[in-house]
Amino acid sequence: MRLPIRPLLFSILLAALIAAIPSGRCLAQSVALELPRHAYCRGESIPLSVSLSEPAQNATLQVAVDGVQLLSQPISGASAKVLVPTANLKVGPCTLKASLRTAAGELSATSDVTIARRPPSDRLEIWLWGGGYDSDFYFDHGFTIAGGPVWVYWQDNGRAAAVKSLDARLARGVYATIWPCGGISRRDLKGVDPQAPDVAYRGAGRQEEEFFNPFSPVVEKVRRESNDRFLGALGDHPAIKVAFYNTELVDDLWLDNLNQEGIELTRRKLGFTRDQRGSVKFVAPGVIADDDRGYRFQKYVYQEGNGLAYANRKTAEDIKRLRSDVWTFTDPYRIVTYLDMFPGLDLVGTWTYTNNDPKLMFYIESMRALTRGTQQRPLQTVTLLNYPGMLAPKSITGESAASQWLAKNPSHAGWLLMGPDRCKEVSWIILSRAPKLIGYYYSSACDPEKYNQPEDQFRVPHATSDAIKELSDRVYGPYGPMITRLDPAPRRIAVLSSQASRLYGKSPATIGYPNEQIYGFYSVMAMAHLDGDVLFDEHVERGDLKGYDVLAMPRCDAVTKKMHDEILALVKRGGTVISDQYLGPEIPGTVRFDFDFTYRPKVNADAIAGGVMYAEWDDHLNPQTAKLKEARGVTAEEDQKIMESYARQLKSALAGKVEPEIEIDTPKALVNVLEKGGVKYLVLVNDHRAYGDRVGKYKAILDKLVPQTVTVTVRHSDRPAHVYDLLQRKLLPTTGQGGSYSFPVELSELGGTLIALSPAKFSRIETRMPETAKRGEQTAISVAILDDAGKPLAGLQPLKLSMVDSKGNPTETTGYYCAENGELQLPVHPALNDEPGKWTVRVEDLTAGMTAENVMEVR
Incomplete structure (x- = not known):
């Protein structure tokens, strides 16, 4: 479902332009432009609202970007709404100009807009656990999804800043995470009266006061309205990729919900209560009965009975109703190994500590087991944080620029960030299982932006963030499109x-x-x-x-x-x-x-x-x-x-x-x-x-x-x-x-x-492309990776493709790709505002190091 456009006050109100007319009189008029955002993926239409201070009659509205006229249509009255196509525009910053032409003269107004390349769907995504709006440090270090708006802190008057931040992400080809209302945590559910009947959660294993009853109609109504308000404010912004919610709540909910709806659910599904579980039923040494009540009860609690799966699923439905393209996600999965605990979600994750052995990251295998045979994907997160006393004695904190903060937060004293080499090894262990995404968690105690002085390097070494960037530059980027296509081989x-x-x-x-x-x-x-x-x-x-x-x-x-x-x-x-x-x-x-x-x-x-x-x-x-x-x-x-x-x-x-x-x-x-x-x-x-x-x-x-x-x-x-x-x-x-x-x-x-x-030796690369191409029209290039017999190679072949225009500037097509069975077909669409002349294509095979070049005349 496409969200309705609700223009932001990104209005450009220009002073009146004076246009001379033959009678010597002057026409004074003002023009205002409103756009819901200022960054768009190439191929999107820009919803443009044009407002005039006085009604126009027999006028024509023309819209151009960087001098390329994209539409012209009649306008009457004091306003107009038009959709400006971007398919024929090149990627990058540009100037949108709206002109009003009448017999009396021409009025115009401009707005800065960025046309962005839509991130490739086969990219290996690198996700940051947590983070707010400002995530440039992480994007500079190879992350592709980081930070974003959080419902708990949301204020409607902050919408413009939120969209501006999302625009900046889209412009650089990265994504945001949003944190919606998860429908169970009191922090999320603003406005719920805890004294209302059957609203306070009953029966939690721990910290019951932090939860509301997710089955309550009152709670459900607030959850739906909250997410409608949150997603409605953010609109259809393509920089939003992940909706992350209800993290770590599972640790406190190991018993069934004892609210009215929960009791009824337990009665229907189990036919007995938590107090009627009885003792374990062994039918042989080390073998329990299939109908053992304790086992059935625990499985029921985590799959349905504690209400968390219900809250997760209903929140996912809220998100998908408005944004079917956003991945819904929760974590962690580490307490019990039951299936079907996360119905309706796209991603299921966990974070893993690897003290004292990087090989503890083999836990990715449990995440694979959970999602195997389903449409869900696992998101294994590397915990860069180390608790006090693990790597160095708690007494060793070192002199640090963080000392004042640590004095106010003594429970964080002695926390250390993982070193760069362990970060690399655990990342490779995850890579070895052909993931679609990898996550990293720093924590506020080891924030690399906050603790960036030389004296901070013992506690928060920047070399660790540099290691993630190195992996991004040398592995995730070049080989990501191949890794995301690979499958683990069958095992015995x-x-x-x-x-x-x-x-x-x-x-x-x-x-x-x-x-x-x-x-x-x-x-x-x-x-x-x-x-x-x-x-x-x-x-x-x-x-x-x-x-x-x-x-x-x-x-x-x-x-x-x-x-x-x-x-x-x-x-x-x-x-x-x-x-x-x-x-x-x-x-x-x-x-x-x-x-x-x-x-x-x-x-x-x-x-x-x-x-x-x-x-x-x-x-x-x-x-x-x-x-x-x-x-x-x-x-x-x-x-x-x-x-x-x-x-x-x-x-x-x-x-x-x-x-x-x-x-x-x-x-x-x-x-x-x-x-x-x-x-x-x-x-x-x-x-x-x-x-x-x-x-x-x-x-x-x-x-x-x-x-x-x-x-x-x-x-x-x-x-x-x-x-x-x-x-x-x-x-x-x-x-x-x-x-x-x-x-x-x-x-x-x-x-x-x-x-x-x-099975065969890499012999040569061939590129095929038209000799000429016309701006504004789509064409294609093809790449073939061949063996000694001239046949396409089987399997996957990662490639680096560089396409530069006549002035040597990289074009939108430049990037990393992956051929399948020796062939790659790639659409190329020179924009109307691209540079004409000879364009050069260079393809580098990232398996054997072969290269090929070709040229195309763009007119």
């Missing part, structure tokens, strides 16, 4: 993340949130180059194990009866099950490992330096009041040695049973396989780390990447592929024997690289 191995075990298990907790408990074991598997697809209970119950030969079951104390039957069926057909020492259900032939990860929270600077650490930790921890406990610290180097020993044990025990498809000669390099069009691509991640200069002396994190050259072996291949390192843009030498082949790969401080296993 599944890894179970069981919520039944989370609910009823007795095994000790390791590091991180409940959903993260499997990732010590998963990291060991990845170090042995045995990556797997994470599955949840519901995946197993519905039969998804039929697609796998191997099932890993870490921290799996309990399963449902249906799950147990499916796992036994896997074993019966010859599959392999591996587990740790905590396996509860009886499964014949299981290969068990005695891997202890309970020490990993003690890889902590406070514990190493002083023998104490937080007794419990999560995002709600207050460093000033949190309880401490004694703990003998474990250094990051000791942790690395333990993890490598586990990887060797795993690899040795599974030899001949479970072999990696892609093997690397060191556990300090990671690999994942992606594919498209029958061609496989490897993402290699450098996990060779040492103590860094900033916090290395505290021995809690190995955060400095060490360059290395590794040998990669591809197994079970009929013939060697032509292997290309895309970032180096060169063909790698291969050696092969016995159905396998190997090749060397250099891994640098950049953190990773992309490898193409091409």
Whole structure:
């Protein structure tokens, strides 16, 4: 649905222009122009309102941009509304001129307008968690979605400033996030009377006073009206891309809603109350009944019963009713591993802490599991923030320009930003799973704009933001259109993340949130180059194990009866099950490992330096009041040695049973396989780390990447592929024997690289384009990437295309693209106000480094 245009007071009221007429008399008239905004994507129409101080008769209204006339029509009366086409205008700032012509003379008024290139739909989006209007720092460092209007702080008189900020984003080709009313948090629901009947939330697990009942008609009415007002004010501005709301509320809502509607919903869906759950029903060792009330109750709470899913879905409906193009989004997903918790949303996200090991970012696999087979996309966010005492002892804050702020906010003292090399590695781990978006979270305590002095660099190193920019310049931008097209290759191995075990298990907790408990074991598997697809209970119950030969079951104390039957069926057909020492259900032939990860929270600077650490930790921890406990610290180097020993044990025990498809000669390099069009691509991640200069002396994190050259072996291949390192843009030498082949790969401080296993050699690029093109008319160019036989190459071929006009200025077509199966068709539309003459096109292949040039005469 297109929103109605509500012009802003971006009016340009010009003084009266005096036009001489033959009789010697003068005509005094004033003209005012109103536009709802001052930036438009090329192809949009500009809604222009023209107002005259006196009615016009027998007049003609003409509109031109940079001297190019776009429309001419009769006008009568004192006003007119017209739609000014922009399809034939070039991208960039320009001047719109409206002229009123009468027999008595001509009056005109002008307004500055920007025509913007619509961001490509295949771009890898880089999203900033949080932020307000001013986000230039982040855009300068490679972010593509950052900041934007927030409903909680919205004032109608701030609309002009909000639209101006959105215009600035559109002009530079980036997007904004809006924060609408989510329909459950009291902060969002302005004007709701908390004393009204059944409005205050009842039954929350924690902080009940912060919520309203999302099922209440009173609350629903305010939610709808709030979002109509918010979205109505912002209009159809194309710079708005994400609607983000209800973040972190799930942590407090682990019980069912006890308002009138909630009680009735529980009665209909469950037939029993929270007080009638009873005790767990085991039907065999480690096997619970499928109708176990405790398990059913918890699933119901998170899928429906707490009301959060309802609020999320209804808010998404509000947004989509007005802006179907905006992505709706909430987070985090980290407490339980149930499916169908986010109905109606486009994106589901979480943020992940990676102390003490970057490989904890393998949590992206749980996000993939949640969204697999749905229309939703996962948005994995890198938490750049580190809590006090993690990387350096809390007592080490350093002299800082932030000292005054920290004195007023003592709970933030000692918080540190992640270093640049860990930022690169965790980003590559996400990239290895072919994301459509990546997010980063700084926090107000580590704001790189606020803390930008030399003395701030220990706490908030700007090198970390520079690392994101480097990744953007060298990887996200050039290879993003390829990465967003790739798919993870099918895997033989599944890894179970069981919520039944989370609910009823007795095994000790390791590091991180409940959903993260499997990732010590998963990291060991990845170090042995045995990556797997994470599955949840519901995946197993519905039969998804039929697609796998191997099932890993870490921290799996309990399963449902249906799950147990499916796992036994896997074993019966010859599959392999591996587990740790905590396996509860009886499964014949299981290969068990005695891997202890309970020490990993003690890889902590406070514990190493002083023998104490937080007794419990999560995002709600207050460093000033949190309880401490004694703990003998474990250094990051000791942790690395333990993890490598586990990887060797795993690899040795599974030899001949479970072999990696892609093997690397060191556990300090990671690999994942992606594919498209029958061609496989490897993402290699450098996990060779040492103590860094900033916090290395505290021995809690190995955060400095060490360059290395590794040998990669591809197994079970009929013939060697032509292997290309895309970032180096060169063909790698291969050696092969016995159905396998190997090749060397250099891994640098950049953190990773992309490898193409091409069935044919890249030979040449051909470009085809017309000899001449006419301004104002669309034409096309085509690019072909060919092998030695002159055939288009299979798979994906990332390209950099530069098109410059006769004066050497880049045109709108300049950018990064991706050919599919060796071919790219690209529309080209020279604008009426473009420069005529010879235009030059240069295409660079970003796989093998080939180039081609061509010229076109634009008239």
